[in-house]
Amino acid sequence: MNISIFLICIIFLLGGLSVWLLPAFKIGIYLLEWDFLSLKFNFYFNSILFSFILFLVTFSVLVFSTYYLNSELNFNYYYFVLIVFVGSMFSLNFSNSIFTMLLSWDLLGISSFFLVLFYNNWDSCSGAMNTALTNRLGGYFMFVFFGLSVFSGYYFLSFSMFSSYMSLLLLLTAFTKSAQFPFSSWLPKAMSAPTPVSSLVHSSTLVTAGLILLMNFNNLVLQKDFISFVLIIGLFTMFFSSLASLVEEDLKKVVALSTLSQMGFSMVTLGLGLSFISFIHLVSHALFKSCLFMQVGYIIHCSFGQQDGRNYSNNGNLPNFIQLQMLVTLFCLCGLIFSSGAVSKDFILELFFSNNYMIFFSLMFFVSVFLTFGYSFRLWKSFFLSFNKVMNHYSSTVFMNFLSLLLVIFSISFLWWLNFNLLNIPSLFLYADFSGPLVFLFMMIFLSFMVLKMLFKELTYKFLVDYLAKNSIYKVKNLKFMDLFLNNVNSKGYTLFLSTGILKNYYLKSLNFNSVVVLFFIFFMIC
Amino acid sequence: MLEFLFVSILWLFKPVYFLLFSVIFSFLIFNNFSWGGLFLVLDSYSFILLIIMSLFILGIIVISEKNNNLLILSEILVFICIIFFIPSNMMMLYMFFELSMFPILVMILGYGSQIEKINSSYYLMFYAAFCSFPFLFVYFKSNFLMAFSYYNFIISWEMFFILSLSFMMKFPIYFLHLWLPKAHVEAPTTASMLLAGLLLKLGTAGFLRILGSLSFVHNNVWILIAFLGMILGAFCCVFQSDSKALAAYSSVTHMSFLLLSLVFITMSSKISSVMLMLAHGYTSTLMFYLIGEFYHTSGSRMIYFMSSFFSSSMILGILFSVVFLSNSGVPPSLSFLSEFLVISNGLLISKSMFLMIFVYFVISFYYSLFLITSSLMGKGFYNFNTWNVGFSAPLVMMMYNVFWLSVFY
Numbered sequence A: 001m002n003i004s005i006f007l008i009c010i011i012f013l014l015g016g017l018s019v020w021l022l023p024a025f026k027i028g029i030y031l032l033e034w035d036f037l038s039l040k041f042n043f044y045f046n047s048i049l050f051s052f053i054l055f056l057v058t059f060s061v062l063v064f065s066t067y068y069l070n071s072e073l074n075f076n077y078y079y080f081v082l083i084v085f086v087g088s089m090f091s092l093n094f095s096n097s098i099f100t101m102l103l104s105w106d107l108l109g110i111s112s113f114f115l116v117l118f119y120n121n122w123d124s125c126s127g128a129m130n131t132a133l134t135n136r137l138g139g140y141f142m143f144v145f146f147g148l149s150v151f152s153g154y155y156f157l158s159f160s161m162f163s164s165y166m167s168l169l170l171l172l173t174a175f176t177k178s179a180q181f182p183f184s185s186w187l188p189k190a191m192s193a194p195t196p197v198s199s200l201v202h203s204s205t206l207v208t209a210g211l212i213l214l215m216n217f218n219n220l221v222l223q224k225d226f227i228s229f230v231l232i233i234g235l236f237t238m239f240f241s242s243l244a245s246l247v248e249e250d251l252k253k254v255v256a257l258s259t260l261s262q263m264g265f266s267m268v269t270l271g272l273g274l275s276f277i278s279f280i281h282l283v284s285h286a287l288f289k290s291c292l293f294m295q296v297g298y299i300i301h302c303s304f305g306q307q308d309g310r311n312y313s314n315n316g317n318l319p320n321f322i323q324l325q326m327l328v329t330l331f332c333l334c335g336l337i338f339s340s341g342a343v344s345k346d347f348i349l350e351l352f353f354s355n356n357y358m359i360f361f362s363l364m365f366f367v368s369v370f371l372t373f374g375y376s377f378r379l380w381k382s383f384f385l386s387f388n389k390v391m392n393h394y395s396s397t398v399f400m401n402f403l404s405l406l407l408v409i410f411s412i413s414f415l416w417w418l419n420f421n422l423l424n425i426p427s428l429f430l431y432a433d434f435s436g437p438l439v440f441l442f443m444m445i446f447l448s449f450m451v452l453k454m455l456f457k458e459l460t461y462k463f464l465v466d467y468l469a470k471n472s473i474y475k476v477k478n479l480k481f482m483d484l485f486l487n488n489v490n491s492k493g494y495t496l497f498l499s500t501g502i503l504k505n506y507y508l509k510s511l512n513f514n515s516v517v518v519l520f521f522i523f524f525m526i527c
Numbered sequence B: 001m002l003e004f005l006f007v008s009i010l011w012l013f014k015p016v017y018f019l020l021f022s023v024i025f026s027f028l029i030f031n032n033f034s035w036g037g038l039f040l041v042l043d044s045y046s047f048i049l050l051i052i053m054s055l056f057i058l059g060i061i062v063i064s065e066k067n068n069n070l071l072i073l074s075e076i077l078v079f080i081c082i083i084f085f086i087p088s089n090m091m092m093l094y095m096f097f098e099l100s101m102f103p104i105l106v107m108i109l110g111y112g113s114q115i116e117k118i119n120s121s122y123y124l125m126f127y128a129a130f131c132s133f134p135f136l137f138v139y140f141k142s143n144f145l146m147a148f149s150y151y152n153f154i155i156s157w158e159m160f161f162i163l164s165l166s167f168m169m170k171f172p173i174y175f176l177h178l179w180l181p182k183a184h185v186e187a188p189t190t191a192s193m194l195l196a197g198l199l200l201k202l203g204t205a206g207f208l209r210i211l212g213s214l215s216f217v218h219n220n221v222w223i224l225i226a227f228l229g230m231i232l233g234a235f236c237c238v239f240q241s242d243s244k245a246l247a248a249y250s251s252v253t254h255m256s257f258l259l260l261s262l263v264f265i266t267m268s269s270k271i272s273s274v275m276l277m278l279a280h281g282y283t284s285t286l287m288f289y290l291i292g293e294f295y296h297t298s299g300s301r302m303i304y305f306m307s308s309f310f311s312s313s314m315i316l317g318i319l320f321s322v323v324f325l326s327n328s329g330v331p332p333s334l335s336f337l338s339e340f341l342v343i344s345n346g347l348l349i350s351k352s353m354f355l356m357i358f359v360y361f362v363i364s365f366y367y368s369l370f371l372i373t374s375s376l377m378g379k380g381f382y383n384f385n386t387w388n389v390g391f392s393a394p395l396v397m398m399m400y401n402v403f404w405l406s407v408f409y
Helices: A003-021 A045-068 A075-094 A098-119 A122-152 A167-177 A186-192 A195-201 A206-216 A224-247 A251-271 A275-302 A320-334 A340-353 A359-384 A398-403 A405-423 A427-477 A479-500 A505-510 A514-526 B002-013 B015-031 B045-064 B068-085 B090-099 B101-111 B116-132 B134-141 B157-170 B179-186 B189-213 B219-238 B243-262 B267-298 B314-327 B334-349 B353-376 B386-390 B393-399 B402-408
Strands: A027-031 A039-043
Touching: A003 A045, A003 A075, A039 A045, A039 A075, A039 A098, A045 A075, A045 A195, A045 A275, A045 A398, A045 A405, A075 A098, A075 A195, A075 A206, A098 A122, A098 A186, A098 A195, A098 A206, A098 B334, A098 B353, A122 A167, A122 A186, A122 B334, A122 B353, A167 A206, A167 A224, A186 A195, A186 A251, A195 A251, A195 A275, A206 A251, A206 A275, A224 A251, A224 A359, A251 A275, A251 A340, A251 A359, A275 A320, A275 A340, A275 A405, A320 A340, A320 A359, A320 A398, A320 A405, A340 A359, A340 A405, A398 A405, B002 B015, B015 B045, B015 B068, B045 B068, B045 B189, B045 B267, B045 B393, B045 B402, B068 B090, B068 B101, B068 B189, B090 B101, B090 B116, B090 B134, B090 B157, B090 B189, B101 B116, B101 B179, B101 B189, B116 B134, B116 B157, B116 B179, B134 B157, B157 B189, B179 B189, B179 B243, B189 B243, B189 B267, B219 B243, B219 B353, B243 B267, B243 B334, B243 B353, B267 B314, B267 B334, B267 B386, B267 B393, B267 B402, B314 B334, B314 B353, B314 B386, B314 B393, B334 B353, B334 B402
Parallel strands: none
Antiparallel strands: A027 A039
16 A cells, blocks of 8 residues: 555544544634635534545545556546545535635536546546536536625525525536536546546535535525425436436446436435435435445456446456445445435435325336336346356455445444434334335235246146147147137237226227337336 | 946846846835836836736746847837836826837747748737727827826717727727737747737726726627627637637637626726736736747647647646636636626626626636647657746746735725
8 A cells, every 4th residue: 555545544534533523513613814715614513424424435435546546657646636626525515605615616626627537538538528517517607606695695604585596506506516407417427537536426525515515505495496496306317317327338327327316316305305314315325335336446447447237247256245245335225224325215205205296206206216226236237147258357355355344334334323313313113114014015025926926837837738738739730720819819918908998099009019019028127 | 438338238138137127126116106206107006916917927938938039029028018007197108008019029020930920910010000099199189187197087988989999909809809819829939928918918907097988888888899709709719720829819708808897897896807917917828838838849839739748747737737727717716716706796787697608607618628638638748848847837826826816805
């Protein structure tokens, strides 16, 4: 390990420790108070909690980057820009004045530009341009927002009464940084950065910056029109990114799109007015997503930098410990029970469905939450269900095995701990509430599965032995009966579909044969 | 006897001594309200800042330029500019305004390398002649009550238009800008550094002095002109293939933005425009300097050949990106602060400026970013002179020196 990285890690650990002790206080530090050029920072509970997570993730990423970018020529360049990047994120997190916020906001965009530029090829250049330009749009909106609302407000984070429709610009700013619906193109494009950078960018720094901004001004957003705007945009982002992640072949982009969907999820939560819950989800997401990216980075490293899922091979024989870690992070992503993803996600789901929104939106929400499982499974399958060719480079280090263990442990237990100690969610109730329907659901699925399986066995037996043997084999000789049989099957099957009533008549009429194929296709896709 | 005296004055023309002399001279005039018996009157802090900027520009030229004649010409030009910034009356202002044409013409005609330099100097001369001789007409028509060099009394808007035409040419606003890219492309590096950094400031500083007579008459037309310049100039930048022409059009864009800020005629907009002048002065000087470094190394200024700065020289890559980021107004540069102030002023006046400034903002960021990306990345190698590149460090410091704000607030 590089000595400077070792020292930085020590400093980060100390910083993390000190941050751990701080949450009892509400501290603001004001340096250099001129009119505009003032450096003001506040150390409230939210920002301290977030910065603790940021410490943890940055620490892991720095260690990971010594593995991933080992003996890279421009490592110092990478390292310097990464430090600027993380520093500006910390500054944004703590900032309490316009100057610091603008400064850290644009520095974040610029340093991410240079980080994406690292690999020095066409793809990274275009990705970097896209990232920086989109962030610059957000920078302009932020310029205008602060330019028009600063002169009417007194305290920085609470001028809720004074800036009426300027807060729309605040929303747009947050949307560009958090890659929400109209501005989401840069997020997959930025995947041409080195994987440690993506791990940092997509878990706890760049994409969360917009949400952090909105949470700082949460009183400003709590207005009916704006909040429904946030809700709808968040929903669209969730839905489209989940759909896109089902068909994307570059697996790193799949992970990026899953991040985007989680950001949309947080945005929806913010749109429900639950800024703190959204923040909690952001924290848990930061933990497991950085871990997931590190595992993905390990696999990419083992496959000679290959990111396309179709070209992976023999990943099933990678160390089981890595596979286990990845499974845990995917469980967290899905929000399965007893992981920290479950705590926040269950709460959000419950509160979403306790409102009465349009059925269309609820359906969309439900589908996109469901699709989380879809792309998690897809990731898992395309990473580890491949034993065919031996084209990978197995570089096992003990170091790599245990690198993200801390993150894994935290992503399982941290939110649970937080939940017990700070959130005051009645967690027993939460879990009872969670597991009761789950048991019933499981029983229903299990029973129906067994019944179907038995019936199917029975039918198969009957079809093969009684029907096929007797009827068809005998009747094939006589083509008249074969014709009759085919007619019969056609009309019976057809009327069966017609009589279901779920699918309309014209649907099957318009696509006579294709519809059956489509149904089969759906069936196979579900399997 | 007299010959000996003259010979002993000759030391003054040795560039370093001249720089030293002008620094001392500038410090002397800071302390006196009126220096040299009402010959020079220092009436505002903004001009102090502009003088400091011109000294910095002269400094980098003295360090980097090897040609003695160019050095002496640039000394003369800087001296003329300094006196232009602090004249005691309008006639002197006009005199030094016109006088500044001489060194730059000699530089272009004498040290440009292509034959098109003749055409470009024709452009420069005729634009200057047609636009600035009418100044005298207004000057003799107007009766000054005091001798200070401000137009702050009421004149008709036609008169004001004629008056401002000379400064508009120097700005340059969009329709009078054609001489600028031509001159830049033909001029040697030193001349274009001076042209962008200092000569354009003659126009802005002069406009600042006649701004009192504008008195909000037909303000909207000026704003419209500024918008046209900002947006059309920015789009022109996108389509350039010569990097010097790109930098020239970038100057046109930023100067139009400065015009937009100036014609609001509020206190804060004037302050922000002065800061924008400073930021643009330092930044564009460095832009031309670094492009010139590339030109001296590779023999080409085409954007298509600008690549692989990072693999050639890390320090050049860093300085280049820092300079072009400052050009597009990235914090914590001075241009960021001034752009923020201009935008907030403008939107306080009218919300409809949102879209225009938006286009300007994004496009001007786009071309800077494009130039950075295309020239930094690549796998080639150019043998840059690292020492020469490093000379730009003091100006980079000044470019990111946001503390000028404290002069005004």
